[in-house]
Amino acid sequence: MAPPATSATNFQLLLMLLLLATARRGNAAAVFAGLSFESEGEAEAFEDALLRQACFNVSAGGREACVSRLDTARGGAGSGPVPVLRAALRDTLGEAVGAAGAVRGLASLSNHAREEMAVRDCVELLGYSVDELGWALDAMAEAGDGGVEPDAPGSAAAARRAEDDLHAWLSAALGNQDTCVEGFRGTDGRLMRRVEAAVAQLTQLVSNLLSMHKRLRSITPLRHAPPGSNGTGGAAADPGSELPPWVMDVEGEGGKDEEPKPKPKSAHTGGSKPTRVDVVVAQDGSGRYRTVSEAVARAPSHSKRKYVIYVKRGVYHENVEVRKKKTNIVLVGEGMGETVISGSRSFSGGWTTFRSATFAVAGAGFVARDLTIRNTAGPAAHQAVALRVDSDRSAFFRVAVEGYQDTLYAHSLRQFYRDCRVAGTVDFVFGNGIAVLQRTLVATLPLAPGQTGSVTAQGRRDPNQNTGFAFHGCVVEAAHPTFLGRPWKPFSRVVVMESYLGPGVQARGWLEWAATGAGEHAVALATLFYGEYRNYGPGAGVAGRVRWPGYHAIVDAAVAGRFTVRRFIDGLAWLPGTGVTFTADLFRK
Structure with missing residues (x-):
């Protein structure tokens, strides 16, 4: 005790x-x-x-x-x-x-x-x-x-x-x-x-x-946002720049670190100054550390600059925590499926949902790219988080988040995901953060017996919170039957816009939290905000959607625009500093 x-x-x-x-x-x-x-x-x-x-x-x-x-x-x-x-x-x-x-x-x-x-x-x-x-x-x-x-x-x-x-x-x-x-x-x-x-x-x-x-x-007198760019951000707001400007130039120490090979990148980097890697993690001992956890623990606390940890390919069986004091950490792998951080904690295994995460990050300004975070507990293990995020102004680029139930726990604060892959079965994007997932593959996996598939369980509990999830330009693969979400808390808020919805998305689109629809969750059907805007694909038809007061088939671009990178997470104020490519506004107006 x-x-x-x-x-x-x-x-x-x-x-x-x-x-x-x-x-x-x-x-x-x-x-x-x-x-x-x-x-x-x-x-x-x-x-x-x-x-x-x-x-x-x-x-x-x-x-x-x-x-x-x-x-x-x-x-x-x-x-x-x-x-x-x-x-x-x-x-x-x-x-x-x-x-x-x-x-x-x-x-x-x-x-x-x-x-x-x-x-x-x-x-x-x-x-x-x-x-x-x-x-x-x-x-x-x-x-x-x-x-x-x-x-x-x-x-x-x-x-x-x-x-x-x-x-x-x-x-x-x-x-x-x-x-x-x-x-x-x-x-x-x-x-x-x-x-x-x-x-x-x-x-x-x-x-x-x-x-x-x-x-x-x-x-308060209305204040307008500063004049925008052409709507695209990233490395010098260049829509053709596919990669952040992190260059794999490693600071050697005692002959232990070696220079990893950079991945091909577009010729234009927007004039960004190359970022030096601070430490390398490698299981074979060729880096300064053998585990990601040790590299994070030894990183400076309350850092004002980006501290870059390069993780070589391999499967790292560990549970990693980036605590509040570890600010501005950048974690760079060698690619999705190449650099893998894997754990298997679950609620069934005796862990709280909060503590089950394979990778948990709370330090502000966190950036991750080119790696996989995985929870292997399995579809019958109930809540088993792969990634939990409490990092304000955090960004994830080409990161695969793999699990089953409760895969991605976007717990709190402002988050951005670009060109990622999130896979799961039940409520596999959940929490009460302010999150935009852009051009991300959302993959449904086979369900355990008795389960009903749902992509989101957003947990906004107060109408004055500015939280919610926005899926923009994503692919909801839906190879297996699923609903887009269900209301975990009374003011749950999810918007899916300009995205492909696959054949497994059920005609009703959205699901009540409990079959009885009783108590707080019955009220939620009127107080939630679920919206769809200009989606396409076999699962995108809205004719058969739920008729809840809180469901909206959005037709006004101005309403959808509230859930863009520019408006929802104030991305122009901080995403350029992460080097992650983003689109600030709707693709079509």
């Missing part, structure tokens, strides 16, 4: 809170700038409404005590709406730190290996929430606090992106608690109920923050 929390641990958590709450905001923008009201009374009424929204449904101390506390923290009436949001963020961050300590303290009560693992998952997930709330607070800089002045050149675009960041981080911080509690599935529920109680207040406070964000966004 894990030891109970110590006073030293509690001190470290409190210190983390202090550091996050007082973090420098030098790179932040003045979010929600330019708000104006017709009168002082209108402004004060809006601020009061924000205060009450921040304290909606709180249990600790009651709503009025919460309002009074936040009113003092924001500097009193007339200080403006943004200080209200900032005060609420600080309050929620404190709740997150307290919840993490409370759950850690429950570890001594676990009496089963699955419970112990679930508690460890919860501590890690609540750590994610602390990080994400801290990032959001850091983005809440005022003009004059070292942030960008509202009228400075480029300030509108910077502020818009800071507001998008805020939205993404708050959306992620809301979902972590759900995953924490779900980890206790398969236990007697005794400890799960205590964990639920420990995180319930945090979940409510983050939901309140998302509602406040929506209110502020609704009255």
Whole structure:
């Protein structure tokens, strides 16, 4: 069993809170700038409404005590709406730190290996929430606090992106608690109920923050995205550049590393400076490390630059974790099917779904290309994740993700997949990230007896989260019968556009979560958003599709455009830096 929390641990958590709450905001923008009201009374009424929204449904101390506390923290009436949001963020961050300590303290009560693992998952997930709330607070800089002045050149675009960041981080911080509690599935529920109680207040406070964000966004002057390119991005936004500009020029050390042969690439690289490989992984000892895990563990923490790990061909039987502090890691293999990372953990084997991943990445700015990540547990093993992603602004290029049930766990934050291959049986693209899969092969595999095939199980639980999955220009091979998705949570959101749908896609297209359609999942049929736009192929006909209120056969390009790289994941702000080819907009307008 894990030891109970110590006073030293509690001190470290409190210190983390202090550091996050007082973090420098030098790179932040003045979010929600330019708000104006017709009168002082209108402004004060809006601020009061924000205060009450921040304290909606709180249990600790009651709503009025919460309002009074936040009113003092924001500097009193007339200080403006943004200080209200900032005060609420600080309050929620404190709740997150307290919840993490409370759950850690429950570890001594676990009496089963699955419970112990679930508690460890919860501590890690609540750590994610602390990080994400801290990032959001850091983005809440005022003009004059070292942030960008509202009228400075480029300030509108910077502020818009800071507001998008805020939205993404708050959306992620809301979902972590759900995953924490779900980890206790398969236990007697005794400890799960205590964990639920420990995180319930945090979940409510983050939901309140998302509602406040929506209110502020609704009255903020419209900011337009900067003038676009021709709609294509990548290495210097060149549509003909098929590969990222990573060159396999290896930094030798002690005669151990050798220069791998680069793959053929187009002559034009957009003038990008070649990127030097930092370390090589090779099973035969010709690299610096023999395992991917060791190379990741030895990579610098909190790196500001891309740190490139080149993995030679071979099958690496290991489970790899790229933790939050391992930022800007780039993992380069020798090709799909050539460099393979393989594991076999599963729920049936005693693991939580969260911990079953063969490869799990949380460090921001992660990039992977030319490799395969595989879970071999099999179709009858239930949940068995190949790849779990909690890395903000992460990109995957020519990566095969292979498994059966729950293959790709796009758990949280902004993700992009290009020219990849994802294979599975049931809910094999799932989670609550903000993900675009572009020109990716989605392959269905034979089902185990009694199973019903479904590609997605998207887990958006709050209408104010900006999460969802967009499949753009993909091939849903559907060699075996499948549905495009089913609603894991009430506000599940999936859009499939300009994609080929194979013969195995069932005429109804989408599936209820449970056959009974009872409870929360019956409501989901009205609150979800499932859309299809200009798809083609034998499974693309919409005449026989479900008639749910939340299903949409999209005919307006403007609606579909909300789910493009440009709009859905703000890809123009960060994908060029990954070197991964992308198309920013719809192929046809």
